[in-house]
Every structure is written in C-alpha cells, then in structure tokens.
Amino acid sequence: MLRTTILAALASAALARDIPSNVQAFYDAHLNTECSNAVSDSFSSVVYCQDNTSSALFLKGPSGSYDNMDIDCDGANASEGLCDNDPTGQSMTAFMDQVAEFGISDLDAHIHPYVVLGNDGATPSFDPQSVGIEPLSVVAVVCNGKMFYGIWGDTNGGTSTGEAALSMGQLCFGDDAVNGDQGHDEADVLYIAFPGSAAVPGKAAAWKAKMKEEFEECLATIGDKLVAGL
Numbered sequence: 001m002l003r004t005t006i007l008a009a010l011a012s013a014a015l016a017r018d019i020p021s022n023v024q025a026f027y028d029a030h031l032n033t034e035c036s037n038a039v040s041d042s043f044s045s046v047v048y049c050q051d052n053t054s055s056a057l058f059l060k061g062p063s064g065s066y067d068n069m070d071i072d073c074d075g076a077n078a079s080e081g082l083c084d085n086d087p088t089g090q091s092m093t094a095f096m097d098q099v100a101e102f103g104i105s106d107l108d109a110h111i112h113p114y115v116v117l118g119n120d121g122a123t124p125s126f127d128p129q130s131v132g133i134e135p136l137s138v139v140a141v142v143c144n145g146k147m148f149y150g151i152w153g154d155t156n157g158g159t160s161t162g163e164a165a166l167s168m169g170q171l172c173f174g175d176d177a178v179n180g181d182q183g184h185d186e187a188d189v190l191y192i193a194f195p196g197s198a199a200v201p202g203k204a205a206a207w208k209a210k211m212k213e214e215f216e217e218c219l220a221t222i223g224d225k226l227v228a229g230l
Helices: 001-015 021-031 096-102 166-173 212-219 220-226
Strands: 047-050 057-060 067-072 114-119 138-143 147-158 163-165 183-194
Touching: 021 183, 021 220, 047 183, 067 138, 067 166, 096 212, 114 138, 114 183, 138 166, 138 220, 147 163, 147 166, 147 212, 147 220, 163 166, 166 212
Parallel strands: 067 163, 114 147
Antiparallel strands: 047 057, 057 183, 067 183, 114 163, 138 147, 138 183
8 A cells, every 4th residue: 555655656756757847948048049069960850969058969850840759669569458449569779788787687678767879870871979978877758747757768670750658758748648559740740869977877777677767757866867967
C-alpha cells in the first residue's frame, strides 16, 4: 500500500511539471528562427542544432517549428500492449549492453521514457557523441505545454528524427493519445540533450522502475540542474 501511494504521488508530480521560465524563453527564442549552428546535414528539413551559449543539442525544423514525435517501441516488451501495432519495432535498443549493467535486460518503452537521437545506416547520418552527448544521458522534452525528462536511449537506423518511447508520448499527450503506430504529427516538440558526463545518471537512476512516472521523476535532480544552464 505504501509503495502504491508513493508511486501515485510521483505520477502526480511528473504530470504537473511546468516548463521553467528559462526553458520557455529558450523555446520561444529559437522557434521563429533558422538554426544558427547546425552540426548535422538536413534530415527532411530538420537539423541537429547546437546552442551557442549552453552547447545543448536540440532538433530544429524550419522557422516556426521544431520536430514531431513518432513513437518508438524498441527494447523489452516491444510488441506488448499499445506497442503491438508498431510496424518498425525492434527487440533491442542501441544501448542494450550498457543498461544491462544496471540489472535490466534492456530499456522498456512502456516504462523508460527514452528519446531517439542519432542516425546510423543511411545518408545523411549523425552521431550525437560527436558533440559530446553521452549514451543514456538526460534529455529534456518540451511538449504540449509541459516538460518531461527522458534519456537518450536509442538511435534511428534510417533518416527519421523526432522519435521517443511510447512512455514519453504518453507523458506528453496522454495514455490513450499515442500507440506504436500513432504519434504526434505537429512539429512543436523540442528535444534538448546535454553534453558531458554530468548529464548521465548511471546507476543512480531507477532502472527497475515499474511505472513511467517513477523513472521520469528519478531524472529530475540532474535534469533541473541541466536546464538551469540554458
């Protein structure tokens, strides 16, 4: 009963996360401009852009847009629940070996709100590690008037951008608003990744969490420090 109460409180806290004023200022400042410091080629008009002040990496579309949110179900339980209709689901994520060190077989898209960054296997391609982003590091996601924390948990084998785990889509837009074959089409989602080892929660994260809200909340201490530097 106590654990259920705690988890319910965590869920409420996560769902109520407001966008910090400096993050809103970052969102507004970059929205109606072109990327001034692109670190990748264009992926169907979206580029990986690096902020000149903070060195944070973010996905930026043409003036007036950011990116959409396609749903990724790769990893553990890839074909379960609302992921059962994912046409591109894979049984593993790019960092399966790394998360195995934390006592789980792989990330679970139902529980771990990961973000897909980087493109490998097609042209153009981009590796976020080339600008200091480390695997399994914290990523801030601004969506639907809210902000949530996830981790860089997978890469794209083609040239698509703007992807996140089912759990991140549910945090942003509601549990029933997305599924393995239905995401958020509007290009108004801002993904912000942060360079350096300070962005990596490592074993301190709640990798064995049972609820997406519990895992999201465990990233807040690091995430709050990172976004304060924007």
